[in-house]
Amino acid sequence: MKQWWKEAVVYQIYPRSFNDSNGDGIGDIQGITEKMSYLAELGIDVIWLSPVYDSPNDDNGYDIRDYRAIMDEFGTMDDFDAMLEEAHRHGIKIMMDLVVNHSSDEHQWFMESRSSKDSPYRDYYIWKKGKDGQPPTNWGAFFGGSAWQYDEASDEYYLHLFSKKQPDLNWESETLRREVYDLMTYWLDKGVDGFRMDVINMISKDPSYPDGQTQGTGYGDGTPFFFNGPRIHEFMQEMNREVLSKYDTITVGEMPGVSVEEAKLYTGEDRNELNMVFHFEHVDVGNGSFGKWNPTDWKLTELKTIFSRWQEGLEEEGWNSLYWSNHDQPRAISRFGNDSPEYRVRSGKMLATLLHLLKGTPYIYQGEEFGMTNVAFDSIDQYRDIETLNAYRDYTSKGLLTHDEIFRGIHERGRDNSRTPVQWSDEAHGGFTTGTPWIEVNPNYVDINAEAAQKDPNSLFHYYRQLIALRKANPLVVYGKYELLLPEDEAIYAFTRSFEGEAWLVLCNFSGDTQQRDLPYDVKERVIGNMEPIEPFTLRPYEAQVYKL
Structure with missing residues (x-):
């Protein structure tokens, strides 16, 4: 069935690193508004906006303190409304990031939940008694350490699959689910056009909470018990019924560990759940024994097998989302192409050709369209990502990887590769800010920047414009x-x-x-x-x- 979101091209903005309008070194909402004509020139249809909600920034905005407020560093709700209006004036839709597997521990819900076992908010989160002085399960958190944090006041533990400042919400609570549907309705009524849903296939946990198989880090692998859990499709269908079905939305679920067969369930048109999912199979090629932290060589046949399995598997049912990079992945050219001066632009165009000619909705990550590359900082002190900093500490302190070994992994695969500021020009700090950027700009901004690419008719930027135009003119591409x-x-x-x-x-x-x-x-x-x-x-x-x- 033909749908506008199948024909669209999506552009991801990571606001902190996109464009700083006020010189404080942090990208902001007014900075996005300033660049709307640039995005219109590129030809994109939808902006996926990484979180701009109020947050203490333990995980750069993916730890939300208030789902109905804007982070002070990013601006005000008036700024957001002006950006939304400007986007729509240019024919560009806004897809918000919905982060509802967890909140911040500074969210009012969690502070109330923590205040007493008798609090009406207690079951908004997942609290468990320990076992023999140990956490309820042996699960490890994605950002290192145990997935359980002890709370002395109540003598119980709460679950956090990521940082201890990101407690998991308890989707078993119908009251909690109503709160989530209300906040989604708030943003859709404001005029946003859909949601990218952060780790949404983790919201249903196995109620028996078994231990997982012990990993090299010493913690258990809990993923079999919360990836695509027992009530996940019930929850997604309820969300669709209560909220999404009432609006003309674009929806994509970020889903680690999802298979093609499961994706058909999430995205089948008669299933009434989501439009598409993000899987991780292709970006996991070359993972070593410690995942991305000790990467190994990969083969093109591996990549082809993965892409083809998804292309063929979702041929008749469901829909693919297509991406090389995002805020959690390294730069596409450095990861899959050749970022040498000789081949950077050519290999970037090759990767773009492949992705945009596959079947599915393509996603462009900010800076990809003019060929930004990975950065190789010299010191761990130059990095800002909680995942990177924790991994460096954990793997080196336990003797699992040497400094040089994990730095190779960080340089190749760390998340800050994609979070260095967008390089707008050859001016100081790449034209991103007049102040001091929150994370250093890649030094190659002098040669690699949007302004230079716009001026060069043979640039990667103009090649992306051609690919996007090709999609709009030829139903075959879609x-x-x-x-x-x-x-x-x-x-x-x-x-x-x-x-x-x-x-x-x-x-x-x-x-x-x-x-x-x-x-x-x-x-x-x-x-x-x-x-x-x-x-x-x-x-x-x-x-x-x-x-x-």
Whole structure:
């Protein structure tokens, strides 16, 4: 079925790092409003806005203190309303980040919950008695340590799957669920156009709370007991029925550990849950024994297998979301392409070609459109991400990884790679701020910035504009069938898209060498590519070509 959100291109803004309008070193809502014409020029349809709610910033806004207020550092509700109006004036929709697996421990609900076992808010959160002086389960938290925090006043523990300042909400409580639906309705009535839902497949926990299999860190793996838990589809259908069905929304659920079969349940059009999900399979390629902290080499065939499984699995049911990078992932070109000066732009265009020619809704992460890269800070003191800082402390203090080993992981895969400020120009701090930025700007802003890319007709920025325009002009890009070619090839990613009697061939060279292949196709005309082709089936390093067959 045709839907506007299938035809859209989404652009993620991480407000803290996007654009600072007042010189305090922190990006803000007025800074987003200032750049709306830039985003309109790019051609995007939807902004996914990472959290701007009131927060003590333990996890950069993903720990929410008040769901109906704006963080002081980002501005006021009037600023938000003005930004929303400006976005809509440019034909751009706003998708808010909905973070309701957990709140901040400074949220009024949690302070009331903690105040007494008899508080009416007690069951808004997950409280358990310990076992023999130990936490209720052996689960480890994603940001290190135990997933349980002891509360001396009540002699009980509360669950926090992330930071101890991010207590998990108890979705078993119908009253809590009503509160969540009310706050969603508040924002939709204000005029926002949908939600990206943070780790939403974790909201239903196994009520028996079993121990998990012990990991290298010494803690148990609790994920089998809260990924896609027993009541998750009941909760998602209730949310849809009570809120989402009453509005014309775009919804995407961030879902670690989700399978294709589970995604069909979340996104099937007759299921009345969500439009699409974010899975993590492709960004987990090359994980080592300690996940991303000791990365290993990966093969193109691994990537093709993952993409193809999702493309084919959701061909008739559900819908794909397509992304290389976001605020939790490293920069796309550094991760999957080649960020050397010689190949940065070419490989960036190749990656963009592949992603935007797959079936699904593409997501662009701020700065991706002009080729920002990872940053390699020298000292741990230059990093700001709680996950990175905790991992460095835990892995080095326990002797699991040396300083050099984990720094390699941080440089390749750490979250601050994507959180350095957007490089708008070659002015001081990349034109992001007139003050001191909250995290240092990547020093390569002198050469890599939006202003330079806008001025260069052959830049990555203008190539993204072409890809977005191609999507809008050709239903094949949105609705066409995907078929993988050369499945065992470790250098070339090749596939066809076909729709209503028309077929396109997509060829992407992931290698640093020229590749020649024999393919049984007659090429009619070239649709788009990142270089002038020499012959249809010969691809130079990181070359991408799309042909009509």
